Each structure stands twice: as structure tokens, then as C-alpha cells.
Amino acid sequence: MGKGIVAQSGGPTAVINNSVCGVVHAWKEQGAKDSLFGAMHGIKGVLEENFIDLSAQSSYLIESLRHTPGAALGSCRYKLQDDDYLKLLRIFQKKNIRYFFYIGGNDSMDTAHKVHQLAQQEQYELYVIGIPKTIDNDLPFTDHCPGFGSAAKYLATTVMETGIDLKGLLMSKCVTIMEVMGRNTGWLAAATALARRNAEDSPHLIYLPETPFDVERFLEDVEDTYQDIGHVYVVASEGLVDKNGKYIFAAKDRDSFGHSMLGGLAETLKTFVEKEIGIKVRCNILGTAQRAAAHCLSATDVNEAYMAGMEAVRMAAEGSSGLMVTLERDNSHGYVCLPGRIELSRVANIEKKIPHDWINKRGNGVSQNLIDYVRPLIQGEVSFPTRDGLPDFAFLDALQRRPLPVGEAG
């Protein structure tokens, strides 16, 4: 059969290790006698032949990675150079590696596609399968991406909680602005609409990169909401752009208000509201917690990330290559998610945006279609082991970890 390699790439998600675990599980299920390696720090680990034998690890350790966030194998953001591809192939040939599973987003699918192409050209028998991963949910041809559901659940939960906090402070006349990840798409910001169960509930206003952002309209929206409800919760996608496609967070040299600004999007919007309306603004910028909050996982997302890893091995074992695993939704009897497949060549470098009719006309909220799409993806809670009141995460390099120095706290 030959050996296999699995690697992780780009920004991690809270469930990315589930896909690794799924690959290991299916590898054993296929009765493979050869080793399955994990490349440390993505494609760089392959180039440097920095491997760990995953098939030799205990089932207990592998299973413990399922509730551990971050990239257990390490990740990278290294763009392969032309001669790197040939070097990669020579390493595969030398080590008799016949299976390559790459867990990542857009760029990683492009890399996987090029590796697949080169192997074909060089007539080296290699099975390359991409496994989707991104909290941004921006990969095309898949209904959704592993990692998105958990990030959406954590963000919607946090908007509910901080929205209630804001509501209780009614008299202090506050606006809360939450800045949400998602690069050039608004899936994560839009998903926070799930937190609304009643008309007064947060979030009241949601701004997405799919609709050009207009500062005057934004200020009108904030004032109207404040008159109506008495407080305002704004969710804003980090990648908001104006009608010329220019990022709002880089608005420091814009002259419509003449303010000089630094910092990110939330700070920019805060300055607009405080200077133009005179209401105090608080910013919540959860940062990398959005993709790492393993204490608030979606069970649906965890299972689908695992399934995607398993499916990749099954597809390769059937003799497929140059494909990415997709998630396909079947709504005929409630929500069911099944694995599918798409050519890597078609996925690379395309960003899937929110359809325009899933956004309201004013461009400050979402329609029921969006809600119906996201809701199944955040279902189910996941329990996790704790030690001394904090999560007990697992590490592939546990034996190399240094104890705390004597006298040092922690």
C-alpha cells in the first residue's frame, strides 16, 4: 500500500485535530500496515522530513486530541516555491509515501492540487486528498466547512451573554461593538444572528463584507436602534469594505469625518459613534479565541470534522486523487450531512460569499435563509475532561515538555 502523510495548514480551528484523528482512525480501519506520518508544521515539516509516526501513537492519545484546539501537528503559512514541489516529490519517492492528506483552506488546496499534478506528470503513484478547514466558511463547492460551526456557536453564545450584560446596563447608554473574523466573507458575523430570540435581543445590527459599508447609514442605524431599544449591539465583520472596495479598518486617511485613526475595525467604528453620536462604545475583540474555544464546541462540527478526515482516507484507498472532501447537506428528513468530493483544481483560490438574498435590504442584518442554514451546524454540546478546574488538553510532544522551573508559578 505504501506510507501516508497528513499535515495541517493555515490558521487552526477548534476542531482541526478531529480531522487528523479521523485520518488515523480510517488508516487503521483500512488495515494499512505501513506508517501514517504526521508532518510537523504543515508542508514545511514535509520538506524538512520532520515527521511523527501517528500510527504508532496510542488510541488514547489520538482520541484525546479530539477536544484539544490548535494544530496538534503544528501549522505553517509557507508558500511553496517552484523547486520545493520537486523536492517534495523526491522525499515522497525516497520514503515510499503514496498518500498525502492536507487539511487546510484555499491556499492549501492549491498546494495539494499542484502536488497532485506534479506526481501525475512524473508518473509517481500518489493519492492526494484535501480536507477542508476554516472558521471563515469561505470554501466553495462544500455546503459548509469544518471549524465554522464551533466558531459560530461560540460567537453566538458570547453575543447572547454580552448582549444580556449590555441590556442590564440600560441606563448607562452604551453601544457594544463586536469585531468578528471571516476575512472577506461575513459567514461568522452573520451567524451571530442566531443569538436573537426576541426583538430586543442582541445583536441589533450586523455588517458584512458582502454589502459595501456606508458610514452615514451605519450612524443612522445606530441612532434608530438606540431610539427604539435604548441600547445597541453591533456585530461587524473584520473585512468590511466601502463602495470602492477599500477596507474600513484602514480608514485612517479617509476624510469624510477627518479623524486620524489607528487600530482595527472595531476601534474605527467606535470612534465614528463616539465622535458623531456621542454615545459611549465598548469593543469586544475575541481574536484567536474565535478559532480556539474548545470549551464551547458544536458536537455537529466535531463529528463532521472527524468524518471529513475518515472520508479522505477512504477516497484515497479507492484510488482517487486530486480531490477535496466536501460536506453535503440533505434536508429531506431534517438535517443530515454526508461526505462528497470535488476536484482540487476547482476549489483553489475561490472565496464563497453569502448570497445577496440572505442579507436584508438595508444591509444591516440577515434573512431567514441564513438562519436556517447555520442553525443545524451549531447543535450539540461536547463535554471535555478537566484538571484543577481547567481543560485537560493532549499533546503529541507530551514527553518533550519541560516542567515548570522550581520556584516558578503556574
Next chain:
Amino acid sequence: MGKGIVAQSGGPTAVINNSVCGVVHAWKEQGAKDSLFGAMHGIKGVLEENFIDLSAQSSYLIESLRHTPGAALGSCRYKLQDDDYLKLLRIFQKKNIRYFFYIGGNDSMDTAHKVHQLAQQEQYELYVIGIPKTIDNDLPFTDHCPGFGSAAKYLATTVMETGIDLKGLLMSKCVTIMEVMGRNTGWLAAATALARRNAEDSPHLIYLPETPFDVERFLEDVEDTYQDIGHVYVVASEGLVDKNGKYIFAAKDRDSFGHSMLGGLAETLKTFVEKEIGIKVRCNILGTAQRAAAHCLSATDVNEAYMAGMEAVRMAAEGSSGLMVTLERDNSHGYVCLPGRIELSRVANIEKKIPHDWINKRGNGVSQNLIDYVRPLIQGEVSFPTRDGLPDFAFLDALQRRPLPVGEAG
């Protein structure tokens, strides 16, 4: 016996409603036939006679508030004027209110103290008891404050998760800076040290307002940690000050580096690191999520907040007034927490800071004393009901809530 009032004040915590529930529970336990009112939006609700009869609510609703964050009664930040106190007393007299329970921080204890004093002067029989509440943990004469343990648990959990995320990205040479609440004390920032189990674990550097912050030393610390570990996780308390007592986040006009700055502390430190060391920095600023994260409560904290509410009623029923409930630690047989009491007059307007020998010599971390102090306070997890994958919170004004307009998503 006469009627009672309970009110909430200042910034909420994730467990502040447990103290209200404890008051209601103990009020019924005392066999009181008169009503216990909740004042809507703190002391303002008392002045406006905006009450809800808590003793008439179902036990189910009251119990459901125990996992609901924010101030269920509403809060305020209103500073009473001199004639407000007399007005307050006249309302108490008119309605035969004999018990006043005020849940809050420093300023609220000062207010409660003045109400108590005026009632004594006017020879009106009134029992005033303060119930401590603050995630900042800065109230004196109590071992710790209800609200702190849950915020500490949520923050330490998030540092563990985002620290693992950062570690996985080793090769992208990143620094993460987390800005933590706490006003002029560093208790919350210091508590994140619990996330460290091994030498490489985050957080690597913790800066507290108790130690004057020096930018040059900070940059040295970051460079040293980067050389040693390959990535750097910094936790910084929002109230950091330089050796002249000037806030660091207001450093925009400082000239040591000549940078013009806006935004909060994390952005200020980010600019220092990026400009002087040239390593990319990510900021995590959890904002109000720190005091509202009901999905990550400490069971110990929940129980103690409830106990503090119950104890307040018992103290008043015994005939005490002008006191604040305290939490006393007994370590003789493991951790045990018992209620105590202190005169309101002694609490008002004092901030309890971290003892100097609980901070390391370099001023960039904590000692074992601090760890031993915080660890018992974050123990135990709390399950909560969910609906459609999100928390099912309770509201005292549930019947007045407006449904979502037809066609509006949420």
C-alpha cells in the same frame, strides 16, 4: 417584619444573579410574609419606585436566573445626590421597607453605608446589608469577591486555548497580547497564570498595575521569551501604569518612542512590539465577555455568590445593619469558604491590591502564593440548559418581551 428591597449595581458579573436568588431563598426561609421587592436598575429603581415583587415569582424562574449572566434586575452607575438620600428614606417609610440589600462593589458599599447612617439619624428602623460583587476582586476585608472566580476560570481557559493555537503556529513568529479587565488591580490578569502547566505554556509574561510598567524592560522580556520559546503570550492588565502613575493605554503623547497612538492598552503594546522588535502581534480583547461568560462558570463561585445573598438576609434578620457580607477562607482541611461580616464604613473606597511578594521580582509574573490563592476559586463546572444549541437564559421581564417581527431573522 416589614418589606425588603434588593438591588444590583455597577458592572455585572456572570454570577451576580445568584446573590439575588440567595436573598429570595433566605427571605422565604425566614418565613417572611411581607414582600421582597427587586428594584429595577439599582438605586435609580428605588428612587423611581420601579419595583418587581420577587417573592411573588415562581421558584422555577428564580432558580433559572442562577445560570443567567448580566444584572437580571438591571443595574446603574448613578451617584446619589445629597437630597436623594432623604428621598430614598421617605420612600422606605411610605412603603414600610425595613430591609435593604445592595449587591455591588466599592461605590455601592459607600451608598449603602450612607443609607444606613441616615436611617439611624432619622431613627427609622432599617436593616442595610451589602453583598460584594466584582470580577476585579478589589474589595477589602473579604478573602475574595463573588464574580472573580468565574471570570478567572474563563480567562485562564481562554489563555490555555489561544496559547495552544499560538504554539501550533510556531513558524509564523507571532506574539499574542491579551488585555484583561481589573481596573487598578491585577487579580484577573494574575489568575491567568493558572493556565501554565509546563515551562513552554502560555501565558509567558504577565503585567500587573501593582508593578510600574517599563517599556524597555517589557521589550527585553518579549525578546528573551521569543529566543527561549519561539513564541510569546503576554497578558496585560488594562490598568497598567508607568513609574509616575500614568496609564500606559493613554501613552499617545509619550515621546520615548515618538509614536502617536490611539486605542486601548493592547494596541499600545502591540505598536511597541511591532515597531521596536518587528514581530507580528495579535490582540485578544475579550471585553464584557469576561464578566458575562455564563457558559464557563466556576461552580465554587456560583455557590459562594448564592451563599453571600442568603447570609445577607440572615444577618439582617438577626438585627444587624451597616455591614457587608464577606467570604472567609479556612484552609485547615482543604479549602472551605464561610461567610463573615465587616462594617460598610470600613469597606467603602478602598482598593485591595495584590501583595508585593505574590508578584515575581522582575514584575512579569506571579509567585506560588498567588496560584495557591486563586486555584480553589475556579473549581467545578456548571451545566446549563440549552435551546437550539445556545444557552436558554431566564428573564424577569419575559412577558413583556417582543417577538421578532414577521420576516425578521433571528
